[in-house]
Amino acid sequence: MDIKQLKFLIALDQTRHFGRAAALCHITQPTLSMRLRNLEDELNLVLVKRGQRFEGFTEAGERILAWARTLLAAHDGLQAEAASCRGQLVGCLRLGMVPLASFNPTHLIKPLTQRYPELRFQLSSLSSEQIIDGLSRNQLDLGLCYLDQVNTSYFEVIELASTRMGLLHDTRFFTFQERELNWETLGRLPLGLLTTGMHFRQSIDLCFRSRGLDPHPLLESESTFQLVQAVSAGICCAIMPLANGLEDLSEHLRVLPIAEAAVHAPLGLVLRRTEPRSALAEQCFAEARSIFGGSVKNTDA
Known part of the structure; x- marks a missing residue:
């Protein structure tokens, strides 16, 4: 073999x-x-x-x-460890990410690629539970997930931000006079939402229910890409996180903040404490702490 x-x-x-x-x-x-x-x-x-x-x-x-x-x-980790002993950082960083959060992953990946040009990345869109399981099984190096599922006895954490929500819309099809929308207004719109059960969708449903609202989304999908496609086609608007880079995809896309709308669990970058963990994971986690340690602010502030 x-x-x-x-x-x-x-x-x-x-x-x-x-x-x-x-x-x-x-x-x-x-x-x-x-x-x-x-x-x-x-x-x-x-x-x-x-x-x-x-x-x-x-x-x-x-x-x-x-x-x-x-x-x-383990083989890849051994190769990365050997490279680290030579003063290099090479290999593939396996990063699991929740599909929607107020964090643009390019803010981590870009400085890492600039500093370590031989580094490669494998990004997986997963639930927080799947990320914790993948880290525990050594199938992921780092996880970007909601921290209510994380036991800090077993994982190191860099807390990044709470995730605030906004309404993603295409200005060719929908216009709003308000600078901040309320949930009653959203309940009257054709909405595209993540499927029921996903962490971000659970927070959306809680915000609606706490106000006695029961909206019926026009479109549901597990894919953020499909929701953005539907918004760009004028089919619906979508409730998305603020500050996650979606507006940069098109000159017509805008995200308006929603009043009193946040995922209560903070978002964080997570590394398993126990061995074996690769030198690659440890170094990238340290770099992330250097990049975000003094610059990331709570978006609820």
Whole structure:
């Protein structure tokens, strides 16, 4: 068994297609299939369901896949540790992020890329619960999530800000005279919202219910991108965080603050306290503390 076989297995999980997995790994499809069969022979297990095309993983394959991710993360951590001993910072920073928050991740990524040009980034949109689980399993290096789920006995935290809400709209289709909107006005608008159950949506629903309002959104989606598409098409407006960079996507997009509208849990950058954690994660966390330590202010202030 070698590390490449594990990479091939993970690539197959990412693409769900033999040909695309081979292309991702820069090898031919027959080579990919042969190396995966060699892995199965070595483990004496069938990992992949095969037919005319990829049909998924067996139960054993799913279990081996989880170990493959852990081993590959440890391998990458070892490489990053060796680079750190040489005074370098290389590798891929795995960052999990809640989909909507009053924080633009480019404010972290840009200074890191300027200081460490060999650094790469893998961004995952996840719930706070999934981020904490991913950090615990060493599947993520850092997490950007709401801190009400975080036990600081097990995680180091850089508190960033509370998330205030605003109404994202396209000025070609909607205009408002007010500088700050109230919830009663929002209840009369065609709204696009994140799906029920997501942390940001729960805060929105609480704000409506506390005022005796029961709006029926025109559109619901788990994808921020789809909500922005709908807003740009004039289908609806969307309740979004302030100061997260959405207005920069188009000259027609604006975000108006909403009165008394905030996610009560503060947002923070989170690093697991326990080993193993990579030198890459530790250094990027230290850099984030330097970048944001004296500059980030509570948006409720």
